Amino acid sequence: MVAVRASEIGHLPEKDAWAFEALKELFVREKGFDLEAYKERCILRRIYLKVRSRGYNNLGVYYRALSRDPEELEQLFQYLTINVTEFFRNPSAFQYLEKMIFPRVMAEHSLHGTFEVWSAGCSSGEEPYSLAISLLRAKRRHRIRIPFHVLATDVDRAILARAKTGIYSRESLKNLEEEDIKEFFREEEKGYRISSEVRECVTFRTGDVLKYNPGPMHSLIVCRNLLIYFERENQEKIISGFSRNLFDGGYLMLGKAETLIGKNRLYFQSVSPTERIYRLREAPLADNL
Numbered sequence: 001m002v003a004v005r006a007s008e009i010g011h012l013p014e015k016d017a018w019a020f021e022a023l024k025e026l027f028v029r030e031k032g033f034d035l036e037a038y039k040e041r042c043i044l045r046r047i048y049l050k051v052r053s054r055g056y057n058n059l060g061v062y063y064r065a066l067s068r069d070p071e072e073l074e075q076l077f078q079y080l081t082i083n084v085t086e087f088f089r090n091p092s093a094f095q096y097l098e099k100m101i102f103p104r105v106m107a108e109h110s111l112h113g114t115f116e117v118w119s120a121g122c123s124s125g126e127e128p129y130s131l132a133i134s135l136l137r138a139k140r141r142h143r144i145r146i147p148f149h150v151l152a153t154d155v156d157r158a159i160l161a162r163a164k165t166g167i168y169s170r171e172s173l174k175n176l177e178e179e180d181i182k183e184f185f186r187e188e189e190k191g192y193r194i195s196s197e198v199r200e201c202v203t204f205r206t207g208d209v210l211k212y213n214p215g216p217m218h219s220l221i222v223c224r225n226l227l228i229y230f231e232r233e234n235q236e237k238i239i240s241g242f243s244r245n246l247f248d249g250g251y252l253m254l255g256k257a258e259t260l261i262g263k264n265r266l267y268f269q270s271v272s273p274t275e276r277i278y279r280l281r282e283a284p285l286a287d288n289l
């Protein structure tokens with residue numbers, strides 16, 4: 001078989017249009033996953049890399065193989081969801097949360113009971129566990145007694161199963177101090193297991209960020225390196241959804257390459273432009289954007 005040409009990667013050749021439509025329908029039917037919501041170039045680029053790596057010469061042939069092979073479909077799903085992550089990714093963002101935001105929120109929210117955090121698009125768990133470790137350290141440093149809880153959601157069930165196991169390689173702990181590794185992990189034959197103290201702070205749930213609404217009880221929503229994959233209108237829709245799941249005055253943290261879109265700039269004010277941290281206004285600004 002002749003492999004797909006490099007020039008076909010990232011755009012849709014006329015002859016493959018039907019197969020792309022059929023593939024999108026297959027994903028909705030089998031995985032409940034809507035590829036339409038994502039940036040088309042990005043999705044096509046990855047699909048064609050897969051087509052090429054499998055040695056097929058067009059998307060139609062690959063689609064037929066996919067529709068008969070649930071294992072291959074799962075592998076493509078995993079490839080498209082892009083699970084890259086690490087503990088304390090962009091460490092300065094976590095330092096900012098730990099020093100500037102957590103003490104303030106814990107003091108302000110003493111009336112609300114539990115301090116609820118939502119990590120949306122949590123991948124294999126490094127982000128929610130990093131948040132829990134930061135929160136435990138902040139509580140200790142500031143002698144605060146407020147309980148907290150981290151809800152961690154992702155659309156990819158397989159990656160959530162890994163997150164729940166909580167076992168990581170030594171390499172993935174590179175952003176942690178030795179004393180934190182000793183305190184928050186236990187070395188085992190298979191790697192480093194997250195401690196039960198941290199594990200018990202985090203609940204994992206399957207959820208599509210476009211539809212999932214856990215409720216307006218959150219003081220902080222962290223959604224990093226996920227919005228960039230969505231079309232602009234869906235980025236706006238997702239951020240609006242976050243505003244409905246935060247307390248007034250709650251915080252939103254995005255990834256380094258992400259920012260507020262459209263009308264959402266009326267609802268949030270910037271707290272740290274460099275760390276992409278925003279705060280939900282109690283009253284939105286007048287709409288003159």
Ligand SMILES: C[S@@+](CC[C@H](N)C(=O)[O-])C[C@H]1O[C@@H](n2cnc3c(N)ncnc32)[C@H](O)[C@@H]1O
Binds near residue numbers: 083123155
């Ligand atoms: C690049 S990872 C980012 C992980 C982590 N937030 C970080 O910044 O290190 C993106 C994650 O978003 C998840 N994801 C993709 N589409 C999603 C959706 N519609 N709803 C929820 N999670 C989604 C992927 O499965 C993946 O685990």
